[in-house]
Amino acid sequence: MSTPSRFKKDKEIIAEYESQVKEIRAQLVEQQKCLEQQTEMRVQLLQDLQDFFRKKSEIEMEYSRNLEKLAERFMAKTRSTKDHQQYKKDQNLLSPVNCWYLLLNQVRRESKDHATLSEIYLNNVIMRFMQISEDSTRMFKKSKEISFQLHEDLMKVLNELYTVMKTYHMYHAESISAESKLKEAEKQEEKQIGRSGDPVFHIRLEERHQRRSSVKKIEKMKEKRQAKYSENKLKSIKARNEYLLTLEATNASVFKYYIHDLSDLIDCCDLGYHASLNRALRTYLSAEYNLETSRHEGLDIIENAVDSLEPRSDKQRFMEMYPTAFCPPMKFEFQSHMGDEVCQVTAQQPVQAELMLRYQQLQSRLATLKIENEEVKKTTEATLQTIQDMVTIEDYDVSECFQHSRSTESVKSTVSETYLSKPSIAKRRANQQETEQFYFMKFREYLEGSNLITKLQAKHDLLQRTLGEGHRAEYMTTRPPNLPPKPQKHRKPRPRSQYSTKLFNGDLESFIKDSGQVIPLIVESCIRFINLYGLQHQGIFRVSGSQVEVNDIKNSFERGENPLADDQSNHDINSVAGVLKLYFRGLENPVFPKERFNDLISCISFSAAVAIYRLGGTEES
Template identity: 45%
Template sequence: MAAHGKLRRERGLQAEYETQVKEMRWQLSEQLRCLELQGELRRELLQELAEFMRRRAEVELEYSRGLEKLAERFSSRGGRLGSSREHQSFRKEPSLLSPLHCWAVLLQHTRQQSRESAALSEVLAGPLAQRLSHIAEDVGRLVKKSRDLEQQLQDELLEVVSELQTAKKTYQAYHMESVNAEAKLREAERQEEKRAGRSVPTTTAGATEAGPLRKSSLKKGGRLVEKRQAKFMEHKLKCTKARNEYLLSLASVNAAVSNYYLHDVLDLMDCCDTGFHLALGQVLRSYTAAESRTQASQVQGLGSLEEAVEALDPPGDKAKVLEVHATVFCPPLRFDYHPHDGDEVAEICVEMELRDEILPRAQNIQSRLDRQTIETEEVNKTLKATLQALLEVVASDDGDVLDSFQTSPSTESLKSTSSDPGSRQAGRRRGQQQETETFYLTKLQEYLSGRSILAKLQAKHEKLQEALQRGDKEEQEVSWTQYTQRKFQKSRHPRPSSQYNQRLFGGDMEKFIQSSGQPVPLVVESCIRFINLNGEDPLVEGCTAHDLDSVAGVLKLYFRSLEPPLFPPDLFGELLASSGTPSWRAWGRTMSQSWKPRCPHRRMTWRGSWRLWPALPTRAAQPRS
């Protein structure tokens, strides 16, 4: 029955692990799907905007009627943005994402438009629509590459999780072998005890006849016990190594999972958004500039659209997406340590047999950690510089359109933007942007990979350092205990018995004085003399402030431990009242008169100890603090 119960528990733990891994796989697949949905949403949004620009250019000549129809068409139909349930939820509340909010403000501004010029029609149908198409291509390319990179990171994460399962199975197998070897050892020891019990001779004749046979049997039993003892120690050492590997793998997996969910996913989302908000803002700013220079009546509507453009917030959009898909992007539960069949050890063991193996490993991990930290920091610096350069290239792509509006409001200047030299320059910028983008993705991959390795190395390093510190502390405690025991045994001498029958510390001062015949207890006199000599101890060469404090502490301890106390409780009021006496001598006379009829022996002790302080009379005239 116990074996069946143990089997059911192991199956339950295995089922729990498989469920956890299955849940993680589902989350990872949903993350890929969410990234694809966000990329599709952006591409569809850009296609909607590009189509809007072209149709807007066509209806510009039809004035207010055409503009009103256009606005109603895009407002009433679902469009490409309504192709999925997630898109519908964002579309119902466009303020959730800043690009959708810009789109809603743009439609509202279109309803306010009544007339446009031919120059604005050329701008809308030409550079702005083309720029939106380029942005859509950039978004699709970035999303595809980011998805491939995330798929690679997920495969590495699942591989680490699979290695954790392998380490767990190895640990369980070695632990089972250790348990079986221990059981065999115990059985051999019991058999040896039985043989030893039977070998007791009953008679001298019986011992003479069966002696050699029993001795041979006992020797065989002893060899069997030694053999099984060696086998048990071998399996126990293997079990300890397997458990250490399992714990290290467990820490590494938890660190990798946490790093992926808390850092890598967010960086990949940032990668998907790279340049999108900036480029979209540049297009919309170009549109607002064209509108403002075409008709002054559009100022109010353009102000609203400008506010929406300024509200483009990549971190805010990322936070909103994470909030909507919280179940997909939240980190899973940490992998817990599952001991096998009663194994109570839940930490890395640094035994004497393993210390020579673990210490070089910890040093190797430390060196790798330092090297990896430096490499990751350098890659991160390069990554930030590359991202800044990429954003500058993206921002410079719309400069020609804005410059053409700033030089002249006529349509002739607008036609020059589509000339051959301008097209060649735009082509060069496009090539430069793609090269910078490829280099940025390469560095991002290196940085994410290095940070994942760094997190795993850091987790292993912390575990090993904790284990080594714990082992050093245990060794120091054992060594110090042995040292103090030896020192105590060597230096311990019989202490002479007291010559007085009254306790010095914690006793009655009057009884001690009567018993010893000393007017002032010797401990009080010695301490006061030592303190009065400013730390000059006649018994020990050299004296420090620590020695002086120790002597003062002994004196204070003696007075505090007196029973009854030095000052009787009924003198407490008089003691407080006499604190206002102008001089030390007057205070001494007052206290002497109060003590004299009540406790004469303690009064004599106090007067005797008072005479031992030669420095106090010189301070009698000084004010008391």
């Protein structure tokens, strides 16, 4: 390849890398915007709740007509929002927003006002929402600091990858140049040797000496170029190994950030939000239930929504709302240089000993880091549990306010002695903020340690596979060729006439107890047959077999026979697969319980997303 073409190819590789890094950088900025927008929406939601309860307290005495106007006012305000459009579409909202909608509907059902209820609204519920708003803003600022640090670390990793890639390209180019010069020297040597082979009887003595001197010079030049080529080749191999190791570490770091760290950051933003909102709304529920039992039906609906305040499901919905921001990017691929097809770490001499030493060092370092990081993790989890205990304290029950006099004085005195006591509030909030500060410090320390472990573990695993493959290759050369698996010997089943339970359309557990077969013969035999003859068959379990043959095989199994026992493939593979599907489809109790269907679907969705990422795909693919 000519020099201009080589430079053009290098520019294309660099441009492609820079484009991918630019996309990740833009995605990081978009993530921060999404989190900031979520916080603003929460603050606005909490402000609306404060306004709502304040206004509700003022118009309790006029309850019927005025409460209907209040509900209409807030419903009109939310009809134009994105949440309302989503609610009209599929009623799939974030749990706090869902509570807000149900709360508005409940207002229309309220039938009576009371001074106690008005006082609780003013001095308890509204204050809680103010505190939640302050906490949400504070949590976002602290999480934002950590996210900036993670973004900076991620960009450092990408810059490191860029540096080692450039180094690899430079050394590989020098190796190619040295190889070209060596070949040129070899051609000159061959040409000079050919000239020296001409008849010498007519050549003067002086000219003979000149030719000999020229041959020696060419030999010396060839030796120098050979040494230079060997040196550059070694540098190229080492640079490529370093590039591949850094590439693996970079992909591992990016994967960890998008799959784990990003989720943890969202959890930090959500820290205490749902639990605190739960407490505030439960205060409202307690007052409403004790005020008037005739409204229990509507309040039960709201209680169910409050019970559904779940940060995990809200986090999942939030990430689904912004798929382009939170979808992991494609893996960085090895960018070969000048047709270099070696895309694996080379463990051959003279770098094998160096790689082995590096592998041992990584193994020792990882063992130490994992122990240290595990201790930090335990401290972080214990601190998180302490914070969760603080924000989940059950202090929302106001039933005592309704056990005696319902006068305003009674309510004030009772409330002031419990939650609204200023010394108690100041002490609890000071303890909470101090614990939060310690948690975020340990959380940052844990993320930094786990990031370092992820990078080192990626390099360790790649070296382990590389060094292990050399030993396996040596072992495989001495192994005999793969043989097909031997058919398993099946013990002779009891005659079907001795069974009291059905094989097809029956209960699996009852059949196993009755027949004594740990695995029903039909399952074991069909899977064995498919394993022998059907793994390379196109359309397995999709293409239907012969119904006549399916019935024949089924009837044989019903009689206690094993029609698939022989080693001859005299049955249609689609028919055998059809019998197996027919058996599982007819079970009275399915192998996977129906009540676990949604859990399995959730697992499959997450596994599919991870698989797509590992294959270098996108969410749309």
